Amino acid sequence: DAKTTQPPSMDCAEGRAANLPCNHSTISGNEYVYWYRQIHSQGPQYIIHGLKNNETNEMASLIITEDRKSSTLILPHATLRDTAVYYCIVRLHTGANSKLTFGKGITLSVRP
């Protein structure tokens, strides 16, 4: 699985959009981009994933650049409960049938 690079931390104001970047310059054509988050003292939680097209669900949007070397997770209206560590993961499989390789993630702090 390709390696990802994320800044260690960022913050944003409550109610504003949080844009979390991820670099995956060595991604191969059949690898997916996944995002998970971990709220303090809880297990990781799936957010969203994509291959090449932009994706949106009830939690977030995922924007993948055309060359697929980077992506951005967007939380459109961040709340205090979105304060967490966000992990960008690149993996071959789309299913739950293989391991997740977590990096250090990015710590998002949402301020009132």
Add this chain to the structure above:
Amino acid sequence: DAGVIQSPRHEVTEMGQEVTLRCKPISGHDYLFWYRQTMMRGLELLIYFNNNVPIDDSGMPEDRFSAKMPNASFSTLKIQPSEPRDSAVYFCASGTSGSYEQYFGPGTRLTVT
């Protein structure tokens, strides 16, 4: 659905003692994963099962660690003998090949003194 259930939630034990962590996956899930999280190493996979059969145990640190899945609704992770460096949060996760996400339990915080 109750989600992935782990027990105990907290465990404090002395070095040299045997520790058993338990996991009940979500009903119908055929994949089960054990992860460990420490400040130094982050989140790392220890072992995972498919249909109760171990598929990849390359992350199991050493012979002191063993994992079993006797049936589709129960798995154990055993450490014998435990050492202080085993102190960590151990997460169990489950999923299916037809789903794209793994569902994590709340974790077991293990402290070995």
